[in-house]
Amino acid sequence: MALHTPLPCNIRHSLASISGSLFTQNKTRDCGGDRQSYHTGHNVGANLPLQMLLYFNSLFFPFWFMSEILILELKIIGLSILTLVECLRLYLGYIGNLYEKVPELAAFLLLTFMIQTPLILFLLTDEEVLILPLEYAVHAIYTVFLSMELVVSFFVLKVMTRTLATEFFLNHSDDTEKDLPGRNLCQGM
Incomplete structure (x- = not known):
């Protein structure tokens, strides 16, 4: 009984020819030798360790695939968070610096220290993920x-x-001096 293979006949024969030249003990029907079907008493030339490896590999592949998706997902999540926080961080930095707004500049400093720096150091030093030279x-x-x-x-x-704080103190002290009752009397003299 011939096993159905998805390979076209000419490719299968070419591969059988190459394997026949590489491996001199090739005894498959594809190599152009005996084209009769196998008899029940025929020695099987299939390799049991290879078949076991293929079997276990086929069982392992879904776990490998899922782990790669998770690793990629973690990297994508890290890059997404980094991008979103970076947009907000740069905006707060510009507003805080150009308009001299302390809360915005403080938020910029905190986002830089608490989120961006750890994330970029993770992406730079994580040895579990393939880091390309361009990424470095x-x-x-x-x-x-x-x-x-x-x-x-x-x-x-x-x-x-x-x-x-100095401006606030000076403005507040000027307002306090204007409100003093003795100050108006002294100016009248």
Whole structure:
């Protein structure tokens, strides 16, 4: 009984010819030898260890496939979070710096320190995931940007809060002096 194969006949014969030249002990019917069907007393030339490996490989493949999907999914989720947070982080950084808004700049600093830096370091150093040389290069440059932004924004936030606190104190002290009853009497003299 001939086993149905999805390969076309000419490809099957070519592969049988190549395997016949590589492996001199090839005893398959495809090699052009005896074209009669196997008899019940015929020695089977199939290799049991190879068949076992193929069987176990076919059982293992779905688990391998699912694990690869999960790894890819984790990487995609990491990149998605990084992208969304980066858009928000850059917006808050621009607003906080250009309009001298302390809460926005503080949020920028926290997002940089708490989310972006750990995520990019994970993507840069995770040995369980294949990291291409291009990824190393762009992640390293991105890490340098994040590190410099952390340091500079910390000092900018420190100076900005000190300046705004001084302005608030001066404005508040001017308002307090205007409200003093003795001040109006002194000015009248």
